Amino acid sequence: MVKVNRTSGTLTWILGNPANWVAPWKDKLLAPTGNLLWPFHQHAVELNALGLGLYDNGNYRAAAYQSVDGSVPEYSRAAIYKVDETAKTVSQVWSYGPPSATDSFYSTGMGDADRQPATGNVLLTSSQLVAGDGSTYAQIVEVTPDGTRVFELNTKGSAGSVYPVYRADRIPDLRGF
Numbered sequence: 001m002v003k004v005n006r007t008s009g010t011l012t013w014i015l016g017n018p019a020n021w022v023a024p025w026k027d028k029l030l031a032p033t034g035n036l037l038w039p040f041h042q043h044a045v046e047l048n049a050l051g052l053g054l055y056d057n058g059n060y061r062a063a064a065y066q067s068v069d070g071s072v073p074e075y076s077r078a079a080i081y082k083v084d085e086t087a088k089t090v091s092q093v094w095s096y097g098p099p100s101a102t103d104s105f106y107s108t109g110m111g112d113a114d115r116q117p118a119t120g121n122v123l124l125t126s127s128q129l130v131a132g133d134g135s136t137y138a139q140i141v142e143v144t145p146d147g148t149r150v151f152e153l154n155t156k157g158s159a160g161s162v163y164p165v166y167r168a169d170r171i172p173d174l175r176g177f
Contacts (some may be wrong), residue, residue, distance in 0.1 A: 001045060001052070002028075003083075007126055014051075015039075015081060015090050019063035030083060030090040039079060041109075042165070048115040051082035055111035055124070058097075074101040076106050078113030078124050078143075096122060096143050101176060103149070112167040117139050120145045125168040130156070138165035 001124050003012040014021075014028045017038040021029060030039075032060040041059040045052055058080050061072045077097020097103050105126045112125040123146075127138040142151035157163045 001039070001042065001054070011084065013083070013088065017063045020065045029086055033089045035092065036081075036090065037077075037079070042079075044112045044114075046114065047175065048080065049117065050080045050115065051120070053078070053080045053113055053115050055107075055113040056097070057107055057109065057111060059108055073099050074106060074108075075104050076111055076126055078122050080093065080115065082099045094122075094145065096124070096147050105141075109162055110166045114169065116142075116170060121150065123168060123170055125165055126167065127164040129162070129164075133159035135159055136164045138163070140165065140168045142170075156159050 001015040004010070005012050012023060015030050018029045037060050039054060039056040040061045042054045043057070044055045046054070049128075056077050056085050058074050058076045060068045060074065062068050073128060075097060077095055080094040081090050082093050085095040105124075107128045108127040110127040114123045115121075116123060121142050124141045124143065125138070127136060128134050137154065137156040140151070140153040141149055143149055155163070155165070
């Protein structure tokens with residue numbers, strides 16, 4: 001992730017794995033504080049009350065110019081980072097998405113993670129093409145701040161069907177009560 005000054009067009013900072021960066025970009029990297037996992041192939045970045053929330057696809061989990069050998073597990077997660085622009089530091093304030101177990105999920109190029117302002121819960125959307133039969137699956141999960149799943153919807157198309165879900169949003173009750 002990068003922040004650009006829209007007035008001057010200059011790069012303000014970079015949030016990313018600091019390995020293998022060179023000048024002049026190396027000087028723009030935010031220094032990590034605390035226990036932090038870097039995002040890899042992140043998107044759907046949104047400001048929320050805790051900081052910068054995002055969906056981290058987790059592709060390859062490799063630093064810049066690092067060769068990929070398949071030994072690092074690929075898994076997706078949601079994360080929220082707090083940036084201190086004065087100190088040029090970044091800390092991870094929340095994360096959900098275990099690398100393995102029944103609660104793990106993975107999407108190479110789609111996904112969303114939105115913190116719900118009323119509850120603090122996070123609504124995650126994950127979708128992936130299924131190797132072999134060419135279908136897609138989608139998963140929409142809502143987790144509490146402590147990582148408890150309070151909602152889960154899973155879908156899978158039939159062989160050859162492609163019905164990816166890129167984003168999901170919680171909307172107010174349309175019934176009016």
